[in-house]
Amino acid sequence: MDTDALSQRLFQNVTSALEMYAVYLGERLGYYRALADGPMTSAELATATGTAERYTREWLEHHATAGLLEMDEEQRFTLPPSHIPVLADRESVLFDTQHSINLVRVGRRMADLVEAYRTGDAPPPIPWEPEGRAESNRALFLNLLGKKWLPAIPEVHKRLSAGPARVSDIACGLGWSSIAMALAYPELTVDGLDLDEMAISAAQQNAEASGVADRVKFSAMDAADLAGAEKYDLVTIIEALHDMTHPVAALTAARKLLADNGSVLVIDLWTEEELTTPGPVREQQEYGWSLTVCLPGAMGDPTSAETGTVMRPATLRKYALEAGFTNVTIHPIENDKFRFYELT
Numbered sequence: 001m002d003t004d005a006l007s008q009r010l011f012q013n014v015t016s017a018l019e020m021y022a023v024y025l026g027e028r029l030g031y032y033r034a035l036a037d038g039p040m041t042s043a044e045l046a047t048a049t050g051t052a053e054r055y056t057r058e059w060l061e062h063h064a065t066a067g068l069l070e071m072d073e074e075q076r077f078t079l080p081p082s083h084i085p086v087l088a089d090r091e092s093v094l095f096d097t098q099h100s101i102n103l104v105r106v107g108r109r110m111a112d113l114v115e116a117y118r119t120g121d122a123p124p125p126i127p128w129e130p131e132g133r134a135e136s137n138r139a140l141f142l143n144l145l146g147k148k149w150l151p152a153i154p155e156v157h158k159r160l161s162a163g164p165a166r167v168s169d170i171a172c173g174l175g176w177s178s179i180a181m182a183l184a185y186p187e188l189t190v191d192g193l194d195l196d197e198m199a200i201s202a203a204q205q206n207a208e209a210s211g212v213a214d215r216v217k218f219s220a221m222d223a224a225d226l227a228g229a230e231k232y233d234l235v236t237i238i239e240a241l242h243d244m245t246h247p248v249a250a251l252t253a254a255r256k257l258l259a260d261n262g263s264v265l266v267i268d269l270w271t272e273e274e275l276t277t278p279g280p281v282r283e284q285q286e287y288g289w290s291l292t293v294c295l296p297g298a299m300g301d302p303t304s305a306e307t308g309t310v311m312r313p314a315t316l317r318k319y320a321l322e323a324g325f326t327n328v329t330i331h332p333i334e335n336d337k338f339r340f341y342e343l344t
Contacts, residue, residue, distance in 0.1 A: 017103075022062050024100035026087070028131075031059065032097065035069070035079035036088040045077070090135075093143050101134035106292045113296060122300030126293075128198045133174060137239065140337075141176045145238075146184020149267075152333045153342065156234060156265065160185045165233040168193065168257050170223045170250065171240030175203025175216070181236075182212040192218040193226070224253040231259035238267040239338070241319070242311040243294050245304045251323035251343070264325070264343040270336065271312050282336070286310050316341055 001009070026032050034040065034048045042057035049056070060077045063069040068087070070078045085092035105126050112123040151157045159165055164187050169178040172192035182190050194200050197220040207213040223235075235254040244250050254264045269286055272279065279287075290309035298304050307315065313330065320328045320343050331340040 019066055019068075020100045020103055022059060022066075023087075023097050024104050025059055026063070027097040027100055031056070032079065032088040035077065036084050039072070039076040039078040041074075041076050091139055091142075093139050095139050098134040098136045098138075101131050102136065102293075105131060105134070110292075113292065116296055116299065120299060122298070123296050125297075132202065133196075133199055135174055135176065138174070138176045141180040141238075142183070144335075145177060145180040149333055149335070149340065150181070150184065153265070153331050153340070156263065156342070159233045159261070160188055163187055164189070166230070166259075167191070168223065168226065168232045168235045168254070170235060170237045170254060171195075171244070172203060172218065172238075173199050173240075175199075175206045175218055177236065177238045178203070178216050178218070179207055179210045179212055182207075182216045183210065188215065190216045191226075191232075192216065193221055193223055194218070195220065195222065222253075223250060223257065226253070226257055231262065232257050233259055233262050235262070235264045236267070237264070239269065241266055241268055241316070242307045242309055243297055244307070245298045245301050247305050247307060247319045248322045251319055251325070255324055255343075266316065266341040266343060267338050268311055268316065268341070269309060270339045271310050273313060283310060313339070313341075 029051055030049045031045060031051075034045055040048065042060050043053050045051075045060065046053040046056040060069060060071075064071040064077060068083065070080055072078070079088065085094040086096050089095055109123055109126055116123040150160065160167070160181070165185065167178075167181055167188060167190045169181070169190055169192040172178050172194050173196070175192050178190040178192035182188055192200075192203055194203070200218045200220040203218045204213070207216045207218065235257050237250065237254065241247050241250065251264065251266075258264065271283060271286070278284075286309045294309040295306065298306055298308075305319075317328050320341075323343075325343040327344045329342045329344075331342060333340045
């Protein structure tokens, strides 16, 4: 890449970063949801969302300039129908404004991260307030996890469908993976575990709102503390193993929870088999999250595996073998974000 091209790349990156801040404002203030109902002037949108007209007008003009909204001669702004699934419909698998919340949360601790890079320690945790954790995978799990992904693994699907079955969902976060499985399999009970007490509190509320609180229970605890309890037909670790300080210990605990013929399903980010340069755009983004979130979260402990976001298949296999598993199957489920590993 020559000098001019690099300069233009950084200019475009600044523009894109500022656009994501504008998306954050639109998500937090409810602009997109209001515009999904039809065209509005800045005054109408400000009234509908309880915001100041002058700020609202600037946001609308930015979005029109960026091509995210359309504007007519009377300065009424329209959210194009093709943009609604991405910007306004939280039930759509394409809904994607939640990443703007993650970016803002990370930005709040960048100064701490600079110091952590110097010392090798972990920076302070990202505060829960004011946003909490973004529900980045909510629609993806509700639409695909129990309806397409698990049914695509025949033995797992059979186990969960054949009468009462139990699942332990390790590092369940806000609970949407646990809820999605319970909704898809009516006789399934799920124990969701996460070390984040605030996330567990939110997960319990989500289960109640989804009508599955009688079959989905959440606890703020480590999976290792379940050793010796009643066994599970399936243990899941979804987009979480790469974040763990001690992934081998987590997999070992998961293996000990299994009933006869049970298995552990690790769903983690899709990566290339090996590092390539330049790499695909998705992997470039995952390395960005690794630099700012995933790797820092696992640092500070001299015994940490220090995995980072980009956990390649060979690394997962190594962890699984060290945890006592003898077989790692990668299921060929069509998805451009995740890879599906079954451990037995």
